[in-house]
Amino acid sequence: MDRGSPRTESELPIGTAPWFHFHSLRRSCLSHSRSVRFYAARHWLTAQCHVELKLEKMLLLCALCALWSTVPHRTAGKAFSLDGHTQHFAVTRDGLYVSTEQNLYQLRSDLSLVRRVSLRGLVLSSEPKFVRVPDGTAGNDTLMVNVLLPFTSNNTLVLCGVVNDCGHCEVLSLQDVSTVIYTETILLGPVTRHTESVAFLVTEVTNGRNNTYILAATEQSPKSRKSACAIQEEILYLFNTEDSQDGGIFSFSLPSATFHLRDNSEQVGFVDGFQVDSFIYLFSNVKSSPGNVVRLTWLEAKHTSHVLKVYTLKSLRGATLSTGSSGSGGKLLASSMIPGTVPLRWAGVFSVDGTSANTELLMFDISPDRSVEQNKDPHFKVDDTSKTSLKTVRPQKTLLKQSHMSSVLALKHGAWSLFFIGTADGQLIKLVVDKHYQSACPKVLYRANDDQEVFPKLHVDEVEHKHVYVAFTNQIMRIPVSKCSTYKTLRDCWSAQDPQCVWCISRQRCTFQSECQNSSWVSIPEDFQEENIFSFKAESKASAQITIIVQIHVTVGPTKPHNFACQFSQPCERSPPPSYPQCICVLHNIQLPAQGLDVAVKMRMWKEEWLEKLNLRNCSEITGPPSPALCRECITAGCGWSSDSCSWANEGSTNKKANKLDLLNYSRLMKAKKFNNDTDSYTCEIKNRASADCEHLVNQYTSNAINTCAML
Incomplete structure (x- = not known):
C-alpha cells in the first residue's frame, strides 16, 4: 500500500499511527502546493485544535482545519455543460438564464435544459439595427451580451449587448426566452466584454408610486473604448424599464443630473450594487494617486418630488472602505450583502496587495450615514459641485484570510451567517459564522478537476436554499449547501x-x-460554537461537598424534550431534578483521590441515549507555573481558570466565562485563517474561549508553533 495514502486502523500495526501525504490535505487545506509528509496522531480524523509542545502535534495543529473538513468528491453536485465560456448568469425562482459568446440558455432549477437560443443575427444595412436569426440560419454578427437582468415582477428578461460597437437591447419573455417582446438600438452597459461594470434593478418611490429602473454603472478610464453609435459620457445611468415611464422604455434623459468622475485622469471600476429598502449601495475601485481606493456610494431612491431619477442621483453620499491590514492600496474583488442584519452588514473579498494571491474576507457595517453631506463626493459628482473629505469605514471583522478568493455569497440561517466562497483555483468553500461573528473551520464543498476559476457571481436556489449555483468557464454546477445525509x-x-x-x-x-x-429535532447551539455536545463544571461550596453540573449544548425544536433525564454512576444526594438543558448531582462526604474520581453520566432525550465519562478532580490541587497545558488541564476537570491559577468553578470573579465552557471548547485554540502557498504553512489566529487570562498565555506560547509550521 502507498505510504502516502491514509490507512485505516485495521491496516496498521498496533501502537502505530497513520501516515498521510500532504496532497491528501490539499483540497481541504485550500491550497495546491508541494507535498510533505506528516506524522499525525492515531485518531487524526477526530483531532481537535490543540496547542502542543511536541513537533508532531504542532504539525497536526497546522493541518487541523483541513482534517475537520472531509475532502469533497470531485463529481459532487449536478453539472450542465455549455458550448462556450460563461459570460453572464442569473437565477430566479423558476430557473437559470446563462449567456455564452454564442447562445442564451434557459434552464430549470435542476439544470435541465428548457431551451437554447442563438445570439447570432444580422445587422440590417438599411438602418443600424440588429435582428437575431433562428438556429441554423446564417448570420453575419453575434450579440455580445453585457447585461442579463430578470425582471420577475414584469415577467420579462432584459438582455443587452453590443454588435459592431453599437448597443442593442431586447425584452424577452421570462418563461420562453425565444419570445422577443421588444428590441431597441441603445447602449446599456460597457462596449467591451471584460470590464468592471454592473447593472441591476432599482425601485424609486415617489409620492407613493413605485418606478423600477435599470441602474447601469460602467467602468471608465482615460483609455476606455467608446461606442461608435452612442453619445453617453456619464459613468452611471438610470434607464426606464417600461414604456409608460416618462420618455418610454430604456430612456435615460436627465438634462439636470449627470453622473461623472471629478478627475478624468482617474479610473473607476464597479464591482457590485444592490438596493435595500430605499437606499442603493454601489461598490467600486477608484484608481488614483497614490493608489487604489475602495468606494461605497449611497443613493436614496425615495422622494416627494415629481422629478423622477434626478433626486436619486443628487442624493449621492459616499465613504471609503478601509481594507484592514493593507490600509490603502487594496482592491475589492467581490461582495455580498449579509441579509437580515441590523445594522446592515456586508462582506467583501479584498485583495490585500492588488493581486489575487493574498485575499481577505472582511465584514463591514454599511448603514447609510446621513451626516455625510450630499453631492460633495471627492471622486464622483452630479453636475458641478464642490467636494469635501470622505468618511472612512473600517472593517468590523476579518472573517477569513485565504489565497485566491474570487467570489462570495452570504446567507442567513437563524442566528448564523453562512458564506460560500469561490476561488480562482476552482474551489467552493463554506464558512459558518455564529452570531458573535466567530468563524468555524472552513469546509471545501467542491473542487473543479482542472483548477478553473469560479465565476465572480454565486447564486443560491431561491426556492429551497439547498443548492448553490456556481459557474465555471464552460459549465454550471448545482452544489448542495450541506451534506447532512452523510452523518x-x-x-x-x-x-x-x-x-x-x-x-x-x-x-x-x-x-x-x-x-x-x-417531528422533534436536535441541532447545534446558537450562542457560540461548542466542540462537544456536553460539558460539565465542578463547584465546591462546603467541606467534602462537590456539585457536578452537566449541561447539554444543543438547539431543539419545535418544543423542549419532555423526558430529559440524567443518571450518574455516583450516588447523588438532595440533588434537584433534571431540567433541560442541565443535570445536577450533589456529592456529600466525598474525598477525591489524587488521580481523580471517574464519573459516568447516562443522558436521555426523546429516543436518544448516550453515555459520557468525566474525571472529577480537586481543583485546588491543580497547580504549577501558568501555561496553556495547565489551563487546559484545569478546564478538563470542570474547574475555573482565574488570575493564572485553577480553582473551583464557583470561585473567583473573573472566571465566569470559563465556567460555561468545556475542555473541547477551550481546546479549539487555533483556527485556520490563511494558507500560504509559498511556504505551505498556516497562519493561525488564536480563538481562546476560556478567559482573557488564559489567552495571553496561549498567545505567547503559540508563536513558536506557528513559526514551526511555517518552516515546513
Whole structure:
C-alpha cells in the first residue's frame, strides 16, 4: 500500500499511527502546493485544535482545519455543460438564464435544459439595427451580451449587448426566452466584454408610486473604448424599464443630473450594487494617486418630488472602505450583502496587495450615514459641485484570510451567517459564522478537476436554499449547501457544526430542518460554537461537598424534550431534578483521590441515549507555573481558570466565562485563517474561549508553533 495514502486502523500495526501525504490535505487545506509528509496522531480524523509542545502535534495543529473538513468528491453536485465560456448568469425562482459568446440558455432549477437560443443575427444595412436569426440560419454578427437582468415582477428578461460597437437591447419573455417582446438600438452597459461594470434593478418611490429602473454603472478610464453609435459620457445611468415611464422604455434623459468622475485622469471600476429598502449601495475601485481606493456610494431612491431619477442621483453620499491590514492600496474583488442584519452588514473579498494571491474576507457595517453631506463626493459628482473629505469605514471583522478568493455569497440561517466562497483555483468553500461573528473551520464543498476559476457571481436556489449555483468557464454546477445525509448518528450530525443540518428524531437521520416535518429535532447551539455536545463544571461550596453540573449544548425544536433525564454512576444526594438543558448531582462526604474520581453520566432525550465519562478532580490541587497545558488541564476537570491559577468553578470573579465552557471548547485554540502557498504553512489566529487570562498565555506560547509550521 502507498505510504502516502491514509490507512485505516485495521491496516496498521498496533501502537502505530497513520501516515498521510500532504496532497491528501490539499483540497481541504485550500491550497495546491508541494507535498510533505506528516506524522499525525492515531485518531487524526477526530483531532481537535490543540496547542502542543511536541513537533508532531504542532504539525497536526497546522493541518487541523483541513482534517475537520472531509475532502469533497470531485463529481459532487449536478453539472450542465455549455458550448462556450460563461459570460453572464442569473437565477430566479423558476430557473437559470446563462449567456455564452454564442447562445442564451434557459434552464430549470435542476439544470435541465428548457431551451437554447442563438445570439447570432444580422445587422440590417438599411438602418443600424440588429435582428437575431433562428438556429441554423446564417448570420453575419453575434450579440455580445453585457447585461442579463430578470425582471420577475414584469415577467420579462432584459438582455443587452453590443454588435459592431453599437448597443442593442431586447425584452424577452421570462418563461420562453425565444419570445422577443421588444428590441431597441441603445447602449446599456460597457462596449467591451471584460470590464468592471454592473447593472441591476432599482425601485424609486415617489409620492407613493413605485418606478423600477435599470441602474447601469460602467467602468471608465482615460483609455476606455467608446461606442461608435452612442453619445453617453456619464459613468452611471438610470434607464426606464417600461414604456409608460416618462420618455418610454430604456430612456435615460436627465438634462439636470449627470453622473461623472471629478478627475478624468482617474479610473473607476464597479464591482457590485444592490438596493435595500430605499437606499442603493454601489461598490467600486477608484484608481488614483497614490493608489487604489475602495468606494461605497449611497443613493436614496425615495422622494416627494415629481422629478423622477434626478433626486436619486443628487442624493449621492459616499465613504471609503478601509481594507484592514493593507490600509490603502487594496482592491475589492467581490461582495455580498449579509441579509437580515441590523445594522446592515456586508462582506467583501479584498485583495490585500492588488493581486489575487493574498485575499481577505472582511465584514463591514454599511448603514447609510446621513451626516455625510450630499453631492460633495471627492471622486464622483452630479453636475458641478464642490467636494469635501470622505468618511472612512473600517472593517468590523476579518472573517477569513485565504489565497485566491474570487467570489462570495452570504446567507442567513437563524442566528448564523453562512458564506460560500469561490476561488480562482476552482474551489467552493463554506464558512459558518455564529452570531458573535466567530468563524468555524472552513469546509471545501467542491473542487473543479482542472483548477478553473469560479465565476465572480454565486447564486443560491431561491426556492429551497439547498443548492448553490456556481459557474465555471464552460459549465454550471448545482452544489448542495450541506451534506447532512452523510452523518449517520446524532453525535456525528452535531459534530459537523453545520446549522443547516438537524438530527430528525422521528426519522433517526441527519437532514435539513425543512425535511423533518411533524417531528422533534436536535441541532447545534446558537450562542457560540461548542466542540462537544456536553460539558460539565465542578463547584465546591462546603467541606467534602462537590456539585457536578452537566449541561447539554444543543438547539431543539419545535418544543423542549419532555423526558430529559440524567443518571450518574455516583450516588447523588438532595440533588434537584433534571431540567433541560442541565443535570445536577450533589456529592456529600466525598474525598477525591489524587488521580481523580471517574464519573459516568447516562443522558436521555426523546429516543436518544448516550453515555459520557468525566474525571472529577480537586481543583485546588491543580497547580504549577501558568501555561496553556495547565489551563487546559484545569478546564478538563470542570474547574475555573482565574488570575493564572485553577480553582473551583464557583470561585473567583473573573472566571465566569470559563465556567460555561468545556475542555473541547477551550481546546479549539487555533483556527485556520490563511494558507500560504509559498511556504505551505498556516497562519493561525488564536480563538481562546476560556478567559482573557488564559489567552495571553496561549498567545505567547503559540508563536513558536506557528513559526514551526511555517518552516515546513
